[in-house]
Amino acid sequence: MKKTSLDWDKLRVFGVVAELKSLTAAGKRLGESTPTVSRKIDELEKMLGCGLFNRTTKGVELTEAGREVQRRTRAMSDSANDIINTVSDLDxxxxxxxxxxxxxxxxxxxxxxxxxxxxxxxxxxxxxxxxxxxxxxxxxxxxxxxxxxxxxxxxxxxxxxxxxxxxxxxxxxxxxxxxxxxxxxxxxxxxxxxxxxxxxxxxxxxxxxxxxxxxxxxxxxxxxxxxxxxxxxxxxxxxxxxxxxxxxxxxxxxxxxxxxxxxxxxxxxxxxxxxxxxxxxxxxxxxxxxxxxxxxxxxxxxxxxxxxxxxxxxxxx
The missing domain is CATH 3.40.190.290 (D-Maltodextrin-Binding Protein; domain 2)
Structure with missing residues (x-):
């Protein structure tokens, strides 16, 4: 299987969609159109080889795979913030x-x-x-x-x-x-x-x-x-x-x-x-x-x- 590097921007978009449970609301927060947000989610799902959301009339809901990705992206985000804060705290x-x-x-x-x-x-x-x-x-x-x-x-x-x-x-x-x-x-x-x-x-x-x-x-x-x-x-x-x-x-x-x-x-x-x-x-x-x-x-x-x-x-x- 060919190894592919994850796109941090798409993970960021995924995190906002998962939080707001809406492609439209995520687009407004990110300053991007709904089709652009939807395309990035589709590309991320294709890259991972699994579905991350179930589309419903009320918005989107995380799949089991989506919940796992959310857990890991939160951990990655926290680690990244720790790096920034640890360095900036050396005052x-x-x-x-x-x-x-x-x-x-x-x-x-x-x-x-x-x-x-x-x-x-x-x-x-x-x-x-x-x-x-x-x-x-x-x-x-x-x-x-x-x-x-x-x-x-x-x-x-x-x-x-x-x-x-x-x-x-x-x-x-x-x-x-x-x-x-x-x-x-x-x-x-x-x-x-x-x-x-x-x-x-x-x-x-x-x-x-x-x-x-x-x-x-x-x-x-x-x-x-x-x-x-x-x-x-x-x-x-x-x-x-x-x-x-x-x-x-x-x-x-x-x-x-x-x-x-x-x-x-x-x-x-x-x-x-x-x-x-x-x-x-x-x-x-x-x-x-x-x-x-x-x-x-x-x-x-x-x-x-x-x-x-x-x-x-x-x-x-």
């Missing part, structure tokens, strides 16, 4: 670059103000700190690390649960002056209530209290910016739904005597390469500490009302 201890991504909120308001501490401790690390309107796809190379509000399910993406954000109500003393402070969610009717777009869209997934809130009141203002939300509230523009930690960031704000609206978990996600790199591990450990109970009370599982601390308690009570 100087504690130096290198990191690409971090997070959404508007805890990344931009809580973590960003602490970054100079990390830079002072690790002067050899260059950080690219990006704020995006969606979770970064680490598997696709969008970033090396990211703060997300859902636990990752992708293969080979690691994560650490950082804590819980507790959403509650804030206002200013100027706004409350001459008004009756709400004692329940239903007392918010008639008040100017402010909210972030992302919170508004997520309310149905939060809790029964949050759903009741949406039914009971009309939001005076919605914005896609956490900074805008905080500034309008701090200027006396109304009562805003924000995470409990903002009381530590802005002395103009006072926490209302209401329970939290919703607890939302969040994670630090990162690639295996970051776990191997010394400066990657340093950033992971440092970030985890910024949300620890020892560092701050705002991110623990149990809601802690700011009024439990004298310096954050309202003085008019």
């Amino acid at each position: 100087l201890e504690g130096t290198g670059s990191l690409r971090f991504s997070g959404q508007d909120g805890v990344a931009s308001h809580w973590l960003a103000r602490l970054i100079p501490q990390f830079q002072d401790e690790r002067p050899g690390v260059d950080l690219d700190f990006q704020i995006a309107d969606r979770d970064a796809d680490l598997a696709a190379g969008d970033a090396d690390l990211s703060i997300t509000f859902s636990e990752p399910r992708q293969r080979d993406i690691l994560s650490i649960r950082l804590g819980v954000l507790h959403y509650m109500f804030f206002a200013t003393m100027d706004y409350l002056d001459g008004r009756t402070a709400p004692a329940s969610l239903y007392d918010l009717q008639g008040h100017d209530v402010l909210i972030h777009d992302a919170y508004s869209y997520q309310i149905e997934n939060w809790s029964s209290r949050a759903v009741d809130l949406k039914k009971a009141i009309r939001f005076k203002l919605q914005t896609n910016s956490g900074t805008v939300l905080r500034e309008i509230c701090a200027a006396g523009g109304g009562i805003a739904v924000m995470p409990s930690y903002v009381v530590e960031l802005d002395p103009r704000l006072v926490a209302l005597d209401l329970q939290e609206v919703a607890p939302i978990q969040f994670w630090l996600t990162y690639t295996p390469r970051m776990q191997r790199l010394s400066h990657g591990r340093q950033f992971i450990d440092w970030t985890r500490k910024q949300f620890s109970n020892e560092k701050s009370p705002w991110f623990q599982d149990t809601f802690v009302h700011p009024n439990q601390f004298d310096k954050y308690a309202r003085r008019d009570r």
